Amino acid sequence: MRLLNRSAGRLSRHRRGPxxxxxxxxxxxxxxxxxxxxxSPAQADQTQSSTDQAAAGRQLFLVGCAFCHGxxxxxIKTQDGNQIGPSLVGVGAAAVDFQVGTGxxxxxxPGAQAPRKKPVYTDEEIAQLAAYVASLGPGPSVPTAxxxxxxxxxxxERQAAIVRGGQIFLTNCTACHNFEGSGxxxxxxxxxxxxxxxxxxxxxxxxxxxPQAMDxxxxxxxxxxxxxxxxxxxxxxxxxxxxxxxxLGGLGPVxxxxxxxxxxxxxxxxxxxxIAAHTTRSNKKKVEA
Amino acid sequence: MSDQNSHDDLVPSTFEDEPIANPGxxxxxxxxxxxxxxxxxxxxxxxxxxxxxSILCAILFLVSYFVFHVGxxxxxxxxxxxxxxxxxxxxxxxxxxxGIGIIQWARKLMGDHEIVEYRHPARSSExxxxxxxxxxxxxxxxxxxxxxxxxxxxLLGAVGILALPAVVMLRxxxxxxxxxLKHTIWTKGMRVVRDVVGTPILVSDLEIGDLVxxxxxxxxxxxxxxxxEIEGVELQQQKVKAAVIxxxxxxxxxxxxxxxxxxxxxxxxxxxxxxxxxCPISLNERTTHHxxxxxxxxxxxxxxxxxxxxxxxxxxxxxxxxxVDSDGYLIAQSDFTEPVGPxxxxxxxx
Numbered sequence: 273m274r275l276l277n278r279s280a281g282r283l284s285r286h287r288r289g290p291x292x293x294x295x296x297x298x299x300x301x302x303x304x305x306x307x308x309x310x311x312s313p314a315q316a317d318q319t320q321s322s323t324d325q326a327a328a329g330r331q332l333f334l335v336g337c338a339f340c341h342g343x344x345x346x347x348i349k350t351q352d353g354n355q356i357g358p359s360l361v362g363v364g365a366a367a368v369d370f371q372v373g374t375g376x377x378x379x380x381x382p383g384a385q386a387p388r389k390k391p392v393y394t395d396e397e398i399a400q401l402a403a404y405v406a407s408l409g410p411g412p413s414v415p416t417a418x419x420x421x422x423x424x425x426x427x428x429e430r431q432a433a434i435v436r437g438g439q440i441f442l443t444n445c446t447a448c449h450n451f452e453g454s455g456x457x458x459x460x461x462x463x464x465x466x467x468x469x470x471x472x473x474x475x476x477x478x479x480x481x482x483p484q485a486m487d488x489x490x491x492x493x494x495x496x497x498x499x500x501x502x503x504x505x506x507x508x509x510x511x512x513x514x515x516x517x518x519x520l521g522g523l524g525p526v527x528x529x530x531x532x533x534x535x536x537x538x539x540x541x542x543x544x545x546x547i548a549a550h551t552t553r554s555n556k557k558k559v560e561a
Numbered sequence: 562m563s564d565q566n567s568h569d570d571l572v573p574s575t576f577e578d579e580p581i582a583n584p585g586x587x588x589x590x591x592x593x594x595x596x597x598x599x600x601x602x603x604x605x606x607x608x609x610x611x612x613x614x615s616i617l618c619a620i621l622f623l624v625s626y627f628v629f630h631v632g633x634x635x636x637x638x639x640x641x642x643x644x645x646x647x648x649x650x651x652x653x654x655x656x657x658x659x660g661i662g663i664i665q666w667a668r669k670l671m672g673d674h675e676i677v678e679y680r681h682p683a684r685s686s687e688x689x690x691x692x693x694x695x696x697x698x699x700x701x702x703x704x705x706x707x708x709x710x711x712x713x714x715x716l717l718g719a720v721g722i723l724a725l726p727a728v729v730m731l732r733x734x735x736x737x738x739x740x741x742l743k744h745t746i747w748t749k750g751m752r753v754v755r756d757v758v759g760t761p762i763l764v765s766d767l768e769i770g771d772l773v774x775x776x777x778x779x780x781x782x783x784x785x786x787x788x789x790e791i792e793g794v795e796l797q798q799q800k801v802k803a804a805v806i807x808x809x810x811x812x813x814x815x816x817x818x819x820x821x822x823x824x825x826x827x828x829x830x831x832x833x834x835x836x837x838x839x840c841p842i843s844l845n846e847r848t849t850h851h852x853x854x855x856x857x858x859x860x861x862x863x864x865x866x867x868x869x870x871x872x873x874x875x876x877x878x879x880x881x882x883x884x885v886d887s888d889g890y891l892i893a894q895s896d897f898t899e900p901v902g903p904x905x906x907x908x909x910x911x
Contacts, residue, residue: 439757443774447843447855459846459853459860459871482770485846487808492766493773498758518641551668553590554597 322403329404332397336378345408356382363481364411365402370477372398374470376484384461386484412480412490419496420476422504434508437501444489445502453506454522458485468510472503586675594669604669611662618654625651742908743900745777745803747881752778752786753807753830753891761890762807764826770847773807774833776800777893802901804833805881806843807891808863810850816865823882825891830881831867832901835859837874839902852878875904 334343340357342348347359360367371377375389393401402414417423422430442451448464450456455466462485467475479499482488489499520527593600625647637643685693706713752761756774759781767773780800782788791799812827820829831852835842840856850863851870859872867878879901882894900908 436757443756444772444843447841456855458844459851459858462846482847485848487772487845487847488768488770490766490768490771492763492768493771547664547668551592551673554593554595556591556596558591558596 325400325403326407329400332401333404345405360405360408362409362411363405365406365414366412366477367481368402368405369398369414370474370481370483372401374474385463388465415473415476420472420500420503422500430504433501433504437505440494440498441502441505450523452509452522467506475503475506589674592673595673608662608666611658611665615655615658618651618658622648622651622655742905745896745901746779746799747777747803747893747896749893749895751893753893754778754781763889764828764885764891767809767828769809769811771809772843772845774843775805775807777803804841805830806833808845810864814850814864820864820866820880823880825883825885828883828891829863830883831863832879832897834902835874836876836878836903
């Protein structure tokens with residue numbers, strides 16, 4: 273009883289604290305969310321024909337995508353010519369799998385960049401959406417593991433693929449995505465995202481479909497084997513030994529310069545201030561010998 | 562000057578007429594190390610301790626050089642490598658502690674008194690100036706340079722001739738580029754091929770939005786295409802001048818008539834070399850068809866003859882006129898119609 277009283281007293285002491293409102297709000301949100309997740313109706317059956325999949329995808333599309341992309345995926349333009357959402361006719365299942373699978377779509381808000389975030393839809397829902405969008409017009413389909421995997425190769429074949437992939441990467445990709453795939457800045461607030469540690473399927477789909485402002489590298493441009501080699505090269509970067517030192521994000525002169533100017537020169541300035549600072553002084557007079 | 566406290570001795574007397582009396586320098590206040598022998602001893606030990614730390618670091622540097630091996634332990638100590646960290650920290654410490662010790666020594670123990678130094682006029686005194694001119698004139702008179710024209714003229718000749726060896730040696734920097742800057746290896750009918758792999762490009766290969774980094778076929782000579790072998794410096798020089806990018810867009814999006822005329826089904830071809838200082842550029846935005854140079858942010862509009870729409874570049878990006886050969890492959894109609902890359906003096910004779 274005494275324990276209860278004490279904790280009650282403690283609660284009452286904190287309930288008017290500056291953060292109390294926020295804590296109660298967060299608690300409420302978390303509880304609502306988890307209760308909904310626990311009791312919400314289960315998703316549709318596992319096995320669906322592609323027609324059924326597309327039909328289910330259309331339902332999802334009307335709720336989650338049509339606001340920007342139009343009710344039939346035709347895209348919406350404002351009167352002054354701005355594009356709210358581009359047409360999805362002919363972008364294919366690969367584009368949907370990439371955009372929705374990496375959480376870029378649906379966008380949290382319109383802007384210069386569609387940042388990668390936690391996916392909103394389940395894998396099954398993504399497949400349904402992809403089936404629907406693929407039904408709008410012919411476009412690239414979702415690649416399979418055999419398209420981008422080097423699993424069946426001998427060691428020397430794999431080495432050759434990595435070397436070739438490296439040359440293709442350095443010619444076609446580094447301009448925006450940086451020499452080791454760390455990403456980089458683009459005009460008007462956009463950026464080319466980091467592509468290290470990304471699922472090979474999504475890298476393949478990004479090359480195939482050209483998400484957002486990225487150019488596409490269709491199979492007539494870079495052959496499927498060349499795409500596979502690029503992915504093999506990116507994979508090999510993860511295994512490359514780093515011989516110590518701070519990578520500073522692998523961003524080259526930007527982060528290195530920032531470090532040198534702030535930390536390097538900053539500590540030098542600190543030393544200079546210390547050298548020139550007054551030493552402690554004493555009230556005592558020197559006793560002349 | 563026997564007493565260091567009487568700084569007023571040092572202040573010039575000309576200030577006496579000032580409206581506000583010169584207060585002089587404030588009385589000197591001693592440091593604890595000056596008046597307290599214990600503090601002095603302590604400071605002495607501190608300085609010695611810093612030097613001692615430096616010695617320790619130097620020894621530890623030697624030890625870690627032989628204990629750790631570069632390359633075999635690059636994953637330890639937070640992924641930085643034990644060898645790197647140990648060598649860096651100990652060598653840095655050895656140098657840093659000597660510096661800190663010396664500064665501590667200067668601040669706590671070395672002499673501590675204010676010094677006044679006056680500015681003097683930069684001009685020498687009249688006597689010095691006259692004496693210098695007199696000495697110079699005497700020298701000229703004694704050398705007799707005015708009276709002995711033979712000596713004077715041969716000296717002038719000898720010094721003048723010295724310029725010739727310099728000119729002859731500078732000649733080795735040549736030959737002058739001639740019209741090399743104005744032409745590339747592209748010729749009429751040469752196929753456009755993919756960079757790295759060297760395969761020719763069918764018009765039907767490319768989809769809207771595709772970007773290809775491409776080169777002239779002459780840089781990938783085979784028996785089949787019959788181009789002469791090219792290698793080494795020559796290959797690199799031709800490559801840096803002739804590199805191009807292909808971009809396919811909707812033909813409706815093309816603004817300038819020239820760009821439209823030189824395109825094939827919406828495929829445009831531009832030099833990859835920035836006209837500012839020659840960085841290779843392929844940062845293209847598919848949505849706007851703006852090509853950005855990463856070096857200084859020059860931006861070119863690929864729909865409108867490569868016009869500069871932002872940044873320091875002085876010229877539009879040269880466009881390569883495209884055509885299709887009988888097999889459906891992309892070819893050049895001609896070489897670039899203007900010099901590629903950065904501007905140079907003779908670029909636009911006017």
